[in-house]
Amino acid sequence: MHEPAAAAAKPYHHGDLRRALLDAALTIIERDGPAALTLRAVAREAGVSPAAPYHHFHDKNELMSAVAKDGFRRLNEAMANAVKESGPGELGLAYVEFAHANPALYRVMYDCARSAETFPEQSEKEHDGLELVKQAIAKAAGGKINELDLELTAIAAWSSVHGLAEISRFDKCAPLKELLGGERAFIKAVLEHAPMFLATKREH
Amino acid sequence: MHEPAAAAAKPYHHGDLRRALLDAALTIIERDGPAALTLRAVAREAGVSPAAPYHHFHDKNELMSAVAKDGFRRLNEAMANAVKESGPGELGLAYVEFAHANPALYRVMYDCARSAETFPEQSEKEHDGLELVKQAIAKAAGGKINELDLELTAIAAWSSVHGLAEISRFDKCAPLKELLGGERAFIKAVLEHAPMFLATKREH
DNA sequence: TTTCGATCTGGACGGTGCTTAGATAACACC
C-alpha cells in the first residue's frame, strides 16, 4: 500500500509499526528476559511513543498474544523440520530443544495460552504441531488406531514434552544431565522412560 | 516469643504479620486470580501499610516463593493422601486434580520454581511428592529397577502430569472431556494413553 | 528507667498500563 522502505529518518508515520513492534518484542525477550517485556519498553525499542502501540494492539495482552502466536508458528516449524530431517521419532526432542533454545519466548507462549485458555491454531495441517504428533502416532500404529485413542495419545505426548520442557530446567535434573553426558541425552532418556511409570497405573 | 493473639484492634505491632501476609496472599490468589497478587494488595488485605511486608520479606519475589513453597507442601500432602486412600495408581490423578482445584496457586508455584530454577524440597521423604512417585514406581516394578531408571521414570511421570495439568485446561480438550463424561475420566484416559506415543520413539 | 532494636507508617521516586486531546501526514475525491 504505502511502505516508505521502513527505515531512514523517522517519517512520523512508521510504515509498518505493527511488524516493528513484534520484532522489538522478540529482541527484548531474548535480550532481557520475559520480565522486561513491557509495552513501554517495546515502544522504546521501536523508537515510538508509549501510546503508539495502542493503534495496532488493543492492549498489552493482545501484543503478547501476537508474539505467542508467532512463537507457536516457529515451534511447529521446528517440529516439521525435525520430522523431515530425522523422522517422527525426533519430534519430542525437537520440541524440548526449541523450548530450551528460546526459554523466554516459550514462557510467554504458554503464559498467553493459559490466560486465554486456548491454543493458537495453525490453519494448515502440515504446520500444526499437534497434527504432526498425530500423524507420527498413526504411522507408528500402522493406521490401526481409532480416532479417540489417537487424540488421547497425542495429548499425552504433548503433555509429556511440555512438562519435560519445564521441569528439565530445574536444578534437580542437573546431576542426571551430567551423568548421561549432556542435556540432549537426558531428554532422550526421560522420554524413553515415559512408559515405565504407567505400570503403576495398571496394577490397581 | 510474644504473640498477643493476632486479633483485636490493631495493636500497631501485628504480632504475626508474616503468617498473616501469607494467608492474605492465598485469599487474594483464590478470590481475584494470580494477576491481582500484588504486594500492595497483600498488605491492604492484611490491613497494614504497603511498606510493612518489607520487614518480613526481602522483596515481592520472596513472598511469592513462600506462597509457592506452601503450595508445594499442600500438593505433596494431597498426593500422600491419595496414596493412603486409593493406592499409588491414583497419584497422577491426584496431582492434576490439585492443579485444577487451585489453578491460580498452581501457576504461582511454577512461576516461582521457574524463575528460581529450583524446586522447593521437602525435608521429610514421606512428604516429598517426587519421592512418592519413586516409591510407587519401585513398588510397581517389584523392586527390580536400578536407581538411574527409577530417577528417569519418576521425572517422566512428573513431566506427564505437570504437562497434562496445564494442557487439559485448554479449550482444545473440551470436546474430549464431554465425550468421556467429565474431566476426571478425561485425565485418567490421557494418563493411560501415555505409553502409546512411545511407539513412535522406538521405530527409528 | 533508660536504651535499643524490631516493627510499622506516611511519603516519595521512578516505572507501568492505559486514556484523552491534539498534532501530523497519507489517502480519496473534486
Added chain:
DNA sequence: GGTGTTATCTAAGCACCGTCCAGATCGAAA
C-alpha cells in the same frame, strides 16, 4: 492541485505498582 477524511503518532496525565527512607511506636533487655 486543493480539500477534507482518516489513520497514525505524540504529549500529558491518571491510578497503580515495587521499593526505599525518615520517623513514629512499642516490647524487651540493661
